[in-house]
Amino acid sequence: xAKVGLFVTCIVNTMRPEIGFASLKLLEQAGFEAEVPRDQTxxxxxxxxxxxxxxxxxxxxxxxxxxxxxxxxVVPSGSCAGTIRTHYPDFFDESDAEGERVRAxxxxxxxxxxxxxxxxxMKEVEARFDGALAYHDSCAGLRExxxxxxxxxxxKSVEGLELKDLPDAEVCCGFGGLFCVKYPDVSGEMxxxxxxxxxxxxxxxxAMGDAGCMLNIEGALARKGxxxxxxxxxxxxxxLAK
Amino acid sequence: xxxxxxxxxxxxxxxxxxxxxxxxxxxxxxxxxxxGEEMVAQFxxxxxxxxxxxxxLSRMSEVPGEIERVLGEIGTMPVLHxxxxxxxxxxxxxxxxxxxxxxxxxxxxxxxxxxxxxCAAASAETGALVLTSDADHATAIGYLPDFHFVLLxxxxxxSGFEGIWAAARTNGGNRDLPRAVNIIGGPSRTGDIEATMxxxxxxxxxxHILLVDG
Amino acid sequence: MTPPNDQHAPEMHVTSERFSExxxxxxxxxxxxxxxxxxxxxxxxxxxxxxxxVPEFGDMRDRxxxxxxxxxxxxxxxxxxxxxxxIANGGRVHWARNASEANEIIGRLCAEVNAKTVVKSKSMVTxxxxxxxxxxxxxxxxxxxxxxxxxxxxxxxxPFHIVGPALHLTKEQVSDTFYEAHQRYGRTEKVTExxxxxxxxxxxxxxxxxxxDVGITGANFLVAETGSIALVTNEGNADLSxxxxxxxxxxxxxxxxxxxxxxxxxxxxxxxRSALGLDTANYLSLYTGPKRDSDPDGPETFDIxxxxxxxxxxxxxxxxxxxxxxxxxxCLNGCPVFxxxxxxxxxxxYSGPMGAVWTPALAGITHAxxxxxxxxxxxxxxEVCPVRIPLPNLMRHWREREFxxxxxxxGQRWGMGAWRWIAGKPALYRLASxxxxxxxxxxxxxxxxxxxxGFAGGxxxxxxxxxxxxxxxxxxxxxxxxx
Ligand code: SF4
Numbered sequence: 001x002a003k004v005g006l007f008v009t010c011i012v013n014t015m016r017p018e019i020g021f022a023s024l025k026l027l028e029q030a031g032f033e034a035e036v037p038r039d040q041t042x043x044x045x046x047x048x049x050x051x052x053x054x055x056x057x058x059x060x061x062x063x064x065x066x067x068x069x070x071x072x073x074v075v076p077s078g079s080c081a082g083t084i085r086t087h088y089p090d091f092f093d094e095s096d097a098e099g100e101r102v103r104a105x106x107x108x109x110x111x112x113x114x115x116x117x118x119x120x121x122m123k124e125v126e127a128r129f130d131g132a133l134a135y136h137d138s139c140a141g142l143r144e145x146x147x148x149x150x151x152x153x154x155x156k157s158v159e160g161l162e163l164k165d166l167p168d169a170e171v172c173c174g175f176g177g178l179f180c181v182k183y184p185d186v187s188g189e190m191x192x193x194x195x196x197x198x199x200x201x202x203x204x205x206x207a208m209g210d211a212g213c214m215l216n217i218e219g220a221l222a223r224k225g226x227x228x229x230x231x232x233x234x235x236x237x238x239x240l241a242k
Numbered sequence: 243x244x245x246x247x248x249x250x251x252x253x254x255x256x257x258x259x260x261x262x263x264x265x266x267x268x269x270x271x272x273x274x275x276x277x278g279e280e281m282v283a284q285f286x287x288x289x290x291x292x293x294x295x296x297x298x299l300s301r302m303s304e305v306p307g308e309i310e311r312v313l314g315e316i317g318t319m320p321v322l323h324x325x326x327x328x329x330x331x332x333x334x335x336x337x338x339x340x341x342x343x344x345x346x347x348x349x350x351x352x353x354x355x356x357x358x359x360x361c362a363a364a365s366a367e368t369g370a371l372v373l374t375s376d377a378d379h380a381t382a383i384g385y386l387p388d389f390h391f392v393l394l395x396x397x398x399x400x401s402g403f404e405g406i407w408a409a410a411r412t413n414g415g416n417r418d419l420p421r422a423v424n425i426i427g428g429p430s431r432t433g434d435i436e437a438t439m440x441x442x443x444x445x446x447x448x449x450h451i452l453l454v455d456g
Numbered sequence: 457m458t459p460p461n462d463q464h465a466p467e468m469h470v471t472s473e474r475f476s477e478x479x480x481x482x483x484x485x486x487x488x489x490x491x492x493x494x495x496x497x498x499x500x501x502x503x504x505x506x507x508x509x510v511p512e513f514g515d516m517r518d519r520x521x522x523x524x525x526x527x528x529x530x531x532x533x534x535x536x537x538x539x540x541x542x543i544a545n546g547g548r549v550h551w552a553r554n555a556s557e558a559n560e561i562i563g564r565l566c567a568e569v570n571a572k573t574v575v576k577s578k579s580m581v582t583x584x585x586x587x588x589x590x591x592x593x594x595x596x597x598x599x600x601x602x603x604x605x606x607x608x609x610x611x612x613x614x615p616f617h618i619v620g621p622a623l624h625l626t627k628e629q630v631s632d633t634f635y636e637a638h639q640r641y642g643r644t645e646k647v648t649e650x651x652x653x654x655x656x657x658x659x660x661x662x663x664x665x666x667x668x669d670v671g672i673t674g675a676n677f678l679v680a681e682t683g684s685i686a687l688v689t690n691e692g693n694a695d696l697s698x699x700x701x702x703x704x705x706x707x708x709x710x711x712x713x714x715x716x717x718x719x720x721x722x723x724x725x726x727x728x729r730s731a732l733g734l735d736t737a738n739y740l741s742l743y744t745g746p747k748r749d750s751d752p753d754g755p756e757t758f759d760i761x762x763x764x765x766x767x768x769x770x771x772x773x774x775x776x777x778x779x780x781x782x783x784x785x786x787c788l789n790g791c792p793v794f795x796x797x798x799x800x801x802x803x804x805x806y807s808g809p810m811g812a813v814w815t816p817a818l819a820g821i822t823h824a825x826x827x828x829x830x831x832x833x834x835x836x837x838x839e840v841c842p843v844r845i846p847l848p849n850l851m852r853h854w855r856e857r858e859f860x861x862x863x864x865x866x867g868q869r870w871g872m873g874a875w876r877w878i879a880g881k882p883a884l885y886r887l888a889s890x891x892x893x894x895x896x897x898x899x900x901x902x903x904x905x906x907x908x909x910g911f912a913g914g915x916x917x918x919x920x921x922x923x924x925x926x927x928x929x930x931x932x933x934x935x936x937x938x939x
Binding site for chain 3: 291
C-alpha cells in the first residue's frame with residue numbers, strides 16, 4: 001500500500017490541530033495509511049515570500065529529506081502545498097544535483113482535496129453537516145494548484161449540507177502572510193469586502209482550504225460580533241464541523 | 243560614447259541564447275477568418291456594435307440622395323465636405339440641389355462639419371473602417387468633422403487585420419506604408435468621467451457607412 | 457541594478473515611501489471608494505465577457521508572450537531595423553539613456569522649431585520622464601489632450617490608473633476644475649453634466665490642436681519592418697496630435713517593438729480586450745514618417761525618441777519578463793489591493809501589480825520597497841495578464857533584492873532569521889509551537905485574543921485571534937491521538 005506523509009503546516013500545528021486530525025481521518029477513509037513525521041517543521045514559505053531565498057532553500061532541502069520515505073506528501077493547505085509543488089523547483093537550477101531530491105518531493109506533493117479526488121478517486125465522504133455553507137477559494141490553492149472543483153465535489157456529498165455560491169469567491173481575503181500585519185488597513189478593507197459577500201449568502205458557515213485565510217476571516221467575523229462559523233474544508237468533510 | 247551606441251552595445255552584450263528563440267507561423271482567431279456573405283454579415287453586426295450608422299445601397303448613384311436623407315434627419319448641415327477621391331467627385335451631386343458640397347479641406351473648414359470620404363478597406367473582424375492618407379485623402383477628415391460619412395464598397399471588406407495590412411501596403415506607394423493608416427471603430431468616445439461612455443470626445447460624434455454593392 | 461554614481465542611471469520620482477499613509481486616506485475617501493467599485497466589478501466583468509467570445513484567447517496570450525520574448529532576445533537588432541525604416545521613410549530617431557537625456561532631446565527639438573505650445577496625447581513614458589515640467593521651464597505651454605490626462609494635468613495630480621487617469625474623480629470635481637481653468641478662454645458658465653463637460657473640453661482643446669506647434673504622442677507599439685508607430689486610443693486625440701501640428705514627436709520605451717505588422721495584429725487583438733473587454737479600440741493608427749510631398753496634411757517632421765531609462769538594465773535580469781508589458785491595465789483592475797486603495801496611494805506613475813515591479817526598477821528599491829511588499833501574492837494579476845507576466849514572482853524577486861541589500865526592516869529580517877533557525881531544530885520547534893499556543897490561551901478572554909503586542913498588533917487592529925484549544929498537533933499526535 002502506498003505510504004502517505006501528512007505535512008500539517010505551522011498554522012495547523014499551532015493554531016488549529018483539529019484540521020490535522022480531520023486530514024488523517026479523510027486519508028484513512030480514502031484507503032491510505034498516513035503518518036506525520038514528528039520532525040516536520042516549516043516549509044519555508046515565510047522566508048520565500050520575505051525575500052530570504054537562502055533560508056527557504058535550506059528548509060526545502062530539509063523537508064525533501066524528511067519526506068523521502070513516502071510515496072505521497074499531502075498538505076491541508078493550498079499555499080504550503082503550492083510552495084512545495086510550484087515554487088521549490090525554482091529554487092534550484094536544472095543542473096543542480098541538490099535540487100533532484102526537492103524536485104522529487106514537489107512531484108509527489110498534493111493539496112488535500114485534490115489528492116482525495118484526483119489521486120485517490122474519492123467521490124463522496126461519510127459526513128453530516130446541517131445547513132447552508134459557503135466556500136471561499138483560497139488564492140494559492142486556486143491559482144497555483146488549480147484547486148476549484150475538488151472541494152466542491154466532496155462538499156456536495158456531505159449529508160444535509162447545502163452549498164451556497166459565494167460571489168467573488170475567487171477574490172483574495174486579505175491575509176497574505178506578513179501582508180496583513182504590515183498593511184493592516186488595506187488588509188482590513190479586503191476582509192471587510194469578503195465578509196460582506198459571505199453575509200450576503202446567508203449561509204451559517206463558510207469553509208476554505210487554507211488555515212491562514214481562516215484565522216483572518218474568523219477573526220474579522222468575531223470582531224464584528226457575527227456568529228457565522230469558519231471551518232477548514234477538511235473539518236467539514238471529516239464530519240468534525242458542527 | 244553616445245547614447246545610441248551605449249544602449250545598443252548594452253543590448254548586444256545582454257543578447258543571450260544567441261537570439262535563437264524563433265517565432266514562426268501566424269495565429270488568426272476564427273472571428274478573423276470569415277469569407278463571402280458571412281463576412282459581410284459579421285461586418286454589419288460588428289459595425290453596429292461600434293455605434294456606426296449604416297445605409298445599404300445597390301448603386302453608387304444613390305449615395306448623394308442617401309446622404310441628403312440622413313443629414314435631413316439631423317437637420318442642421320447644409321454643406322457636405324467631400325474628400326478628393328475620384329470616385330466621390332464623379333457621384334451625381336446634381337441630383338441633390340438642396341445639398342451644397344465643398345472641396346475645402348483645411349482645418350478650419352473641416353471643424354465641426356459633415357464630411358464624406360472614401361476608405362481603403364473595412365474589417366469584418368471588428369467592424370472598423372480603414373482610412374489611409376494620400377494625395378486625395380486628408381487624414382483630418384476622419385477627425386475634425388462632427389459627422390463623418392464613409393463610402394465603402396462591399397468588395398473592400400476584408401476578414402481581419404491581415405487583410406487591413408495588405409490593403410494598407412498597396413496604398414503605400416514606394417514606401418512601407420502610407421503616412422497615416424487610421425483604423426476607425428465608430429464615433430469618437432470617452433469614458434474618462436466616472437467611467438460613463440460619452441460620444442464625441444475629440445473626433446466625430448457620428449460615423450455613417452454607405453455600403454454599396456460591388 | 458545600476459551603480460549609484462552612474463550619470464545615466466534611470467530616473468523617476470516617487471512618493472511610494474508613504475504608501476501606508478496614502479492608503480489610509482484612500483480608504484477613508486468615500487468618493488474614491490465608489491469609483492474603485494467600478495473597476496473591481498465593472499472592468500473585470502467586461503474583460504471576462506469580451507474574452508469569452510474569442511475561444512483562441514489563451515493561445516493568443518501564449519503566442520504574445522513568445523513574440524515578446526523573441527523580441528527581447530533580439531532587441532538591439534529590431535531597434536536597428538526600426539531605425540533604418542524610420543529614416544528611409546523620412547523620419548528621425550533619437551536615443552535617450554535616461555529621463556534627463558530624453559527631456560533634453562525633446563526640449564531641443566521644440567526649441568529648434570521655436571515652439572510656443574505643445575499638444576500631447578496620453579503617454580505613460582512622458583509621465584515617467586516628467587516631461588511637462590521640463591518643457592514648461594523652457595517657456596512652452598503644454599496641453600494634455602486625453603480627457604482624463606487633461607483633467608489631472610489641470611489638477612496637478614499623478615494618473616490614477618494607466619488606462620483611466622482621472623477615474624477617481626466625480627463629475628462635480630471635474631466641473632469645479634473646468635470652471636476654474638476655462639475662465640481664461642472666456643468660458644464663464646459652469647457646466648455640470650458629463651456630456652456638457654466632454655463638449656467643453658472638446659471645444660477648448662480643439663483650438664489647442666489647431667494652434668499647437670508640436671504634437672507629442674507616445675507609441676503603443678513600434679513596428680520594426682515598416683518603421684511605424686502604432687497608437688491606440690478611444691478619443692481620437694492622438695491622431696489629431698499626430699496630424700495637425702507641423703511637428704510630431706513620438707516618445708516611447710525601447711521595449712515596445714514588434715517585428716511585423718502580422719505581429720502587431722496579434723497585440724491589437726489582445727490589448728483592447730484585456731483593458732475593457734472590447735473587440736477593438738476606437739482608433740488604431742499607424743504613422744510612418746512625415747507628410748509625403750503630395751499629402752494634403754500631416755506634420756513636416758517626424759521624430760522618435762527611444763527611451764531606455766532602466767529598461768536595458770532589466771533585460772537579462774530576473775525582471776526581464778516585465779518588459780513584455782503592453783500597459784493594458786488588466787492587472788490593476790483585477791488587483792484587490794489596487795481596487796481597495798487606488799492608484800494615487802502607490803506614489804508612482806505606474807501603480808498596481810505592474811507598477812509594483814516597474815517602479816523599483818526606475819526609482820530604486822530603497823524608495824519603492826513598499827510596492828512589491830504590499831501584495832498578498834493572490835495571483836490574480838498573473839491570471840489576467842495578456843502577455844503572461846509572472847507578476848507575483850517578480851515582486852518576490854524585489855523582496856529578495858531588498859533582503860540581499862539589507863533593506864528589509866530589521867525586525868522582519870531578524871524574525872525570518874530566527875524562524876529559519878528554529879525550523880531547523882525540530883525539538884525546539886515543537887516546544888516553541890506548544891508554548892506559543894499556551895501563551896495565546898493565557899492572553900485570551902473567552903477563547904479570543906483582542907490585542908497583540910508589537911509587530912503582531914497589526915493583526916488585532918482589524919480582527920481578533922482565536923486562541924488554539926488543546927495542545928499543538930504534534931503534541932497531541934505524540935500522545936497517540938490519531939483522529
Ligand atoms: S503587466 Fe500584464 S496585465 Fe499588467 S498592464 Fe502589463 S500587460 Fe497588462
